[in-house]
Amino acid sequence: MTVDIQSNSKEADVKNTGFNVEEKSSSSRVLERNVKDGSNLMSPETGQYLSNNNTDVIENPIISVKNFDFSYGNNKVLHDINLDVPEKEIVAFIGPSGCGKSTLLRSMNRMNDLVDVANYEGEIIIRDQNIFDPALDVIGLRRRVGMVFQKSNPFPKSIYENVIFGLRIIGENRKSFLDETVERCLRSAALWDEVKDRLHESAFGLSGGQMQRLCIARAIANEPEIVLMDEPCSALDPVATVKVEELMLELKKNYTIVIVTHNMQQASRVSDRTAFFYLGELVEYAKTERIFSNPSNPKTEDYISGRFG
Amino acid sequence: MAEKTKIKGESYIWLNAMGLSLGIIMIVFLLGLIVKEGLTVFWPKKVYQIETTDNQTIVGERVSIGTKINTEIIDASADRKVREWYIYQGNKDLTGQSFRYLEESKVKSTSFPEAFIRMERMEYGNAIALPSKIVLDGKEEILASDEKFQEVLESTIEKTDALRDQIHEFEKVEIGKVNSEIEEIRLEILEDETLQENYADELKDLEQQYEKLRLEASEMHEQLEKDQFFYTVPGYQEKSVTFGEIVRFYYPNQLSLGGRFVQFIDNIIYFIKEKPREANTEGGIFPALFGTFVMTVLMSLLVTPFGVIAAVFMHEYARPEPVVRVLRIAINNLAGVPSIVFGVFGLGFFVYFIGQSIDDIFNLPPPTFGTGGLMWASLTLALLTLPVVIVSTEESLNAVPKGIREASLACGSTKWQMIWRILIPASLPGIITGMILAMARGAGEVAPLMLVGVVKLAPDLPLNTTYPFIHLDQKFMHLGFHIYDLGFQSPDSEAAKPMVFATTLLLITLVITLNLFGIIVRNKIRNKYASSAF
Numbered sequence: 001m002t003v004d005i006q007s008n009s010k011e012a013d014v015k016n017t018g019f020n021v022e023e024k025s026s027s028s029r030v031l032e033r034n035v036k037d038g039s040n041l042m043s044p045e046t047g048q049y050l051s052n053n054n055t056d057v058i059e060n061p062i063i064s065v066k067n068f069d070f071s072y073g074n075n076k077v078l079h080d081i082n083l084d085v086p087e088k089e090i091v092a093f094i095g096p097s098g099c100g101k102s103t104l105l106r107s108m109n110r111m112n113d114l115v116d117v118a119n120y121e122g123e124i125i126i127r128d129q130n131i132f133d134p135a136l137d138v139i140g141l142r143r144r145v146g147m148v149f150q151k152s153n154p155f156p157k158s159i160y161e162n163v164i165f166g167l168r169i170i171g172e173n174r175k176s177f178l179d180e181t182v183e184r185c186l187r188s189a190a191l192w193d194e195v196k197d198r199l200h201e202s203a204f205g206l207s208g209g210q211m212q213r214l215c216i217a218r219a220i221a222n223e224p225e226i227v228l229m230d231e232p233c234s235a236l237d238p239v240a241t242v243k244v245e246e247l248m249l250e251l252k253k254n255y256t257i258v259i260v261t262h263n264m265q266q267a268s269r270v271s272d273r274t275a276f277f278y279l280g281e282l283v284e285y286a287k288t289e290r291i292f293s294n295p296s297n298p299k300t301e302d303y304i305s306g307r308f309g
Numbered sequence: 310m311a312e313k314t315k316i317k318g319e320s321y322i323w324l325n326a327m328g329l330s331l332g333i334i335m336i337v338f339l340l341g342l343i344v345k346e347g348l349t350v351f352w353p354k355k356v357y358q359i360e361t362t363d364n365q366t367i368v369g370e371r372v373s374i375g376t377k378i379n380t381e382i383i384d385a386s387a388d389r390k391v392r393e394w395y396i397y398q399g400n401k402d403l404t405g406q407s408f409r410y411l412e413e414s415k416v417k418s419t420s421f422p423e424a425f426i427r428m429e430r431m432e433y434g435n436a437i438a439l440p441s442k443i444v445l446d447g448k449e450e451i452l453a454s455d456e457k458f459q460e461v462l463e464s465t466i467e468k469t470d471a472l473r474d475q476i477h478e479f480e481k482v483e484i485g486k487v488n489s490e491i492e493e494i495r496l497e498i499l500e501d502e503t504l505q506e507n508y509a510d511e512l513k514d515l516e517q518q519y520e521k522l523r524l525e526a527s528e529m530h531e532q533l534e535k536d537q538f539f540y541t542v543p544g545y546q547e548k549s550v551t552f553g554e555i556v557r558f559y560y561p562n563q564l565s566l567g568g569r570f571v572q573f574i575d576n577i578i579y580f581i582k583e584k585p586r587e588a589n590t591e592g593g594i595f596p597a598l599f600g601t602f603v604m605t606v607l608m609s610l611l612v613t614p615f616g617v618i619a620a621v622f623m624h625e626y627a628r629p630e631p632v633v634r635v636l637r638i639a640i641n642n643l644a645g646v647p648s649i650v651f652g653v654f655g656l657g658f659f660v661y662f663i664g665q666s667i668d669d670i671f672n673l674p675p676p677t678f679g680t681g682g683l684m685w686a687s688l689t690l691a692l693l694t695l696p697v698v699i700v701s702t703e704e705s706l707n708a709v710p711k712g713i714r715e716a717s718l719a720c721g722s723t724k725w726q727m728i729w730r731i732l733i734p735a736s737l738p739g740i741i742t743g744m745i746l747a748m749a750r751g752a753g754e755v756a757p758l759m760l761v762g763v764v765k766l767a768p769d770l771p772l773n774t775t776y777p778f779i780h781l782d783q784k785f786m787h788l789g790f791h792i793y794d795l796g797f798q799s800p801d802s803e804a805a806k807p808m809v810f811a812t813t814l815l816l817i818t819l820v821i822t823l824n825l826f827g828i829i830v831r832n833k834i835r836n837k838y839a840s841s842a843f
Binding site for chain 2: 109111114139140142143146147149151152153154155156157165166168169170202215218219221222
């Protein structure tokens with residue numbers, strides 16, 4: 001794990017050098033535009049690319065990341081992150097590989113606990129509770145913060161048992177309730193019509209897109225408040241991707257969604273807000289339209305316009 | 310230029326192919342030999358009547374033709390090879406040896422008289438003879454030339470067979486019951502002598518009952534002796550056996566090909582389901598087959614949970630990593646420890662230490678568990694095969710995709726729930742593979758078993774209808790040990806050779822059958838969750 005991160009960051013270092021050269025040339029242009037906009041945002045010369053300077057303030061955020069640092073052993077992957085996620089919105093994390101966006105996402109339900117050498121500082125507050133509080137029940141946290149992974153990972157069980165896994169493990173065995181949950185979740189995941197006749201067959205018989213939607217159904221069976229999605233469409237074909245994206249927009253009504261994606265179009269299509277990470281720092285965080293139409297930081301613009309990354 | 314470039318190493322592919330072929334050839338040869346030799350034992354052969362040049366008559370089945378070097382000819386350049394026949398003549402009571410060699414040059418003429426009967430007896434093995442007459446109840450005589458002869462022979466054998474079963478049942482159930490009651494009272498009296506008076510009447514009553522039953526039994530035994538069968542072997546005087554002595558018979562020279570095949574199947578079934586007789590060289594091997602089966606199954610049931618638990622702890626919980634690594638190497642090496650060492654350990658630890666402690670604590674008549682038995686043999690073998698299960702379980706745990714672990718935890722499961730609800734089911738095929746390997750290894754072990762519970766002869770099965778149904782303290786027979794015993798401990802190793810091959814064939818068949826069962830179960834599980842993920 002650690003080795004992986006290191007190699008990634010080395011790669012990023014190399015990019016960084018190239019990028020810095022480019023940065024100088026583009027900085028003047030950014031300044032120009034900033035002046036034109038009338039919004040005096042930040043000076044590239046200070047080298048301070050912290051959080052957004054947008055005027056809109058997020059009230060009652062469901063997730064609030066405060067001064068969050070994270071490192072794997074000696075390798076620091078997140079630097080002083082501050083970020084608020086509003087309720088029932090989709091927030092997308094974008095950025096090149098190794099920039100720490102997945103690490104931040106995985107910190108939100110403490111999946112990084114699995115890594116022995118992980119260290120962190122700062123706080124992540126979900127619903128007024130610091131999730132790193134030693135008194136906090138991690139299991140309970142994970143039930144409130146569901147997660148969908150990059151590679152669909154159904155259990156070697158039937159479709160039915162996959163969906164209700166989270167209920168089974170807390171000893172929920174009432175058949176009617178389980179049946180209801182399965183139908184509700186599969187309907188929410190837009191999978192019900194495709195699998196209703198083979199609920200008790202192996203989940204491995206599904207196609208890649210179906211499997212991923214099954215994983216989403218499984219994640220919402222616990223009725224979480226937040227669903228974290230780590231590049232949920234990276235292994236899917238365009239048709240399946242569209243389905244999952246439609247699903248996300250549907251789910252937004254009931255859940256708060258944080259999604260990590262490498263697909264800029266996807267971020268622009270589904271998310272309400274977008275955060276751009278680079279080299280472990282949060283470069284820019286703003287409403288998606290703004291990020292994509294009028295980013296305040298030259299690095300963001302370079303990245304979303306495909307000039308690097 | 311391009312076509313001139315020689316691709317390095319490609320030309321050595323034949324080396325790999327050769328290695329594989331060599332292995333396959335050896336295995337096929339070995340299996341072929343066992344199957345051929347094992348099956349020919351059961352194939353009914355023709356009976357030769359051979360007249361020799363020195364006017365002897367030899368009766369028997371020609372097993373094979375071989376060559377030997379005639380040592381009387383000293384000139385090394387001359388052809389000293391002599392063809393000789395290897396003949397099974399049976400009739401051990403008359404000839405002294407059931408097998409003999411005969412130089413081909415001494416054979417004057419051969420014939421195949423149809424009248425020959427091949428008859429298996431309770432003692433002295435087979436008789437190959439010409440039947441002469443049957444005497445029923447000491448009065449009625451039926452000559453072999455009589456039309457009815459064959460019919461009477463068959464019906465009389467059937468009758469005595471039924472009687473023999475009846476006697477067996479009677480002795481086991483009726484007499485056995487009274488016997489065990491007497492034994493119980495005796496044990497109670499042994500413990501507390503004051504009870505002697507209380508039980509005196511009852512004991513007397515039981516002893517009378519026992520005496521009565523014994524008389525009844527001996528009467529029945531006399532019944533078995535009533536009818537007699539007379540036969541002659543060319544070159545010897547007429548002999549007689551009581552029908553109680555005859556197990557079964559057939560006319561080897563009257564069989565058609567189909568009849569031969571039916572007899573062949575019959576011989577195999579007889580071999581599988583009968584008890585051994587005559588120092589294991591005659592009869593069947595059912596107790597050994599059954600003992601091997603029960604022990605192997607018991608061993609698998611013991612080793613699998615134990616190995617899985619150990620592997621789970623080692624793979625999921627044990628820290629720090631360097632210590633675990635050393636532990637893993639140690640376990641791998643455990644698989645290479647000579648099995649006899651496990652036998653010695655089993656004897657010292659299970660039998661002498663645990664077994665005798667159990668006897669002491671529960672006040673059992675020593676030695677019950679303080680001596681070798683099914684339980685200790687299974688445990689010893691479980692220990693021997695433990696590394697196999699641990700290694701394959703760990704490997705399959707390792708192969709479970711990381712995503713599935715994460716998904717389980719993300720659903721809010723504890724690590725324990727993740728392991729038992731997701732990881733173990735997902736690695737079940739690997740665990741079963743380990744079990745199959747353990748069975749294959751365990752079923753073939755002999756050395757450790759000799760120390761912890763396998764005996765030459767134990768006709769009582771370890772699993773039967775008397776409470777507590779499975780007798781873990783009982784000694785048992787084992788095919789592997791049976792092979793060793795027949796091949797190296799039997800007084801007439803030549804006579805035992807066919808039995809050795811047949812037993813080996815059966816042992817291999819048993820192991821393959823058990824493995825096949827395991828493989829079918831594994832494939833079922835695998836198909837149920839077939840996916841590219843594994």
